[in-house]
Amino acid sequence: MSTRFDIRKAVPGDASAACALLRRSIEIGCQADHRDQPAVLEAWLGNKTTANVASWLASPSNHALVAERDGELLGLCLLTQAGRLALCYVAPEALRTGIGGAMLAAAEEQARAWSINKLQLHSPPGASAFFERHGYVNAGKDKACFGLECDLLWKALDASLEPAPGARKRFCNCSS
Secondary structure, eight states: OOOOOEEEEOOGGGHHHHHHHHHHIIIIITHHHHTTOHHHHHHHHTTOOHHHHHHHHHOTTEEEEEEEETTEEEEEEEEETTSBEEEEEEOGGGTTSSHHHHHHHHHHHHHHHTTOOEEEEEEOHHHHHHHHHTTOEEEEEEEOTTSOEEEEEEEESSGGGSOOTTSOOOTTOOOO
16 A cells, blocks of 8 residues: 555535445454443444534634545644634554644644644544654543543644643643
């Protein structure tokens, strides 16, 4: 498999392929997280419909990116203007090829263009190390809306917001 790929802004016409990518990535790539538990998997996939994905891609308050090679979608990343990285998924066969990191860098660039100083996301435990390698701080466990225990991660895009060495690494910067 070639390691060359392109990152581009997603368009509503990508919705069907993006939806299929999301579903396959969750079903196969996140298997260690959902452990084939039907209720968790059903809840996680519940809003991953072509119609919903099309609305996410079309929303002016979102910035969606896709990674593709030879016309095939291999990754999807979605940033909201609220500073939330809502989606960052790579096709199972394309994991560890640089696609996730490239999409993440492009999303962070857009966040800076929007004057967003801090990003946050919920990550299934199996993907948390990826985000941590890219400078995200793990603030601890949290429940995702689909019932899976996830890690709450955040990253300061403005160096003045970085925690001091040894300081608590909470998203909110509170002391508790």
